[in-house]
Amino acid sequence: MSEKAPLNSIDAIVKLGSFVFDETTEYELDETCSWVNDLFNELEEGVEREEEDYSLGSIACDLSLKRKSGKPFGDHLLVKGNIRAKYMTPCVRCLKLTSQEVEAHFQSCLVPQRLEKEPEFEELDDVFTENEEYALYFHDKGNADIAEMVHENLFMNIDHFPLHDPNCLGLCTECGQDLNTGTCKHQNVQ
Numbered sequence: 023m024s025e026k027a028p029l030n031s032i033d034a035i036v037k038l039g040s041f042v043f044d045e046t047t048e049y050e051l052d053e054t055c056s057w058v059n060d061l062f063n064e065l066e067e068g069v070e071r072e073e074e075d076y077s078l079g080s081i082a083c084d085l086s087l088k089r090k091s092g093k094p095f096g097d098h099l100l101v102k103g104n105i106r107a108k109y110m111t112p113c114v115r116c117l118k119l120t121s122q123e124v125e126a127h128f129q130s131c132l133v134p135q136r137l138e139k140e141p142e143f144e145e146l147d148d149v150f151t152e153n154e155e156y157a158l159y160f161h162d163k164g165n166a167d168i169a170e171m172v173h174e175n176l177f178m179n180i181d182h183f184p185l186h187d188p189n190c191l192g193l194c195t196e197c198g199q200d201l202n203t204g205t206c207k208h209q210n211v212q
């Protein structure tokens with residue numbers, strides 16, 4: 023095993039040809055890596071960072087890459103990863119900024135795109151190799167889109183209905199009054 027220090031940058035799309043077979047390369051990425059920073063910005067899409075209740079979050083992604091060859095996948099890449107982020111997003115009911123945390127662990131096996139059309143891979147979501155289960159992904163003629171694979175794993179795990187408080191009362195649908203802070207004439211109808 024090599025004892026190289028983890029790298030802190032990786033291209034969004036890597037070339038398999040630039041990795042030595044059976045050698046593991048470790049990465050410790052954060053917002054200084056441009057596509058990781060893009061993921062953070064996407065998590066905070068629509069957030070006004072000038073707002074007073076905004077607080078700066080963070081994102082970090084650890085990756086471990088190993089290029090392999092041999093049947094049945096041919097030239098393939100095994101990726102183990104963990105991504106975690108703390109970010110601000112509007113409450114879906116009242117739009118108040120709320121702090122969210124997300125963490126995703128994933129193991130992916132990127133095999134040649136041409137295998138996608140073969141019957142044994144057609145219905146497959148996971149593959150078993152090196153005594154472990156990996157989610158099946160494809161690389162395009164040796165170009166592996168690492169950013170897209172991490173993106174999918176991250177957004178699969180976020181809370182799609184974030185609430186600033188589980189009992190948030192939301193906004194009046196008639197006048198927009200924040201019902202957490204006061205009431206309006208529309209609320210006394212029943």
Ligand SMILES: [Zn+2]
Pocket residue numbers: 113114115116117118185186187190191192
């Ligand atoms: Zn709310």
Ligand SMILES: [Zn+2]
Pocket residue numbers: 194195196197198199206207208209
């Ligand atoms: Zn109202």
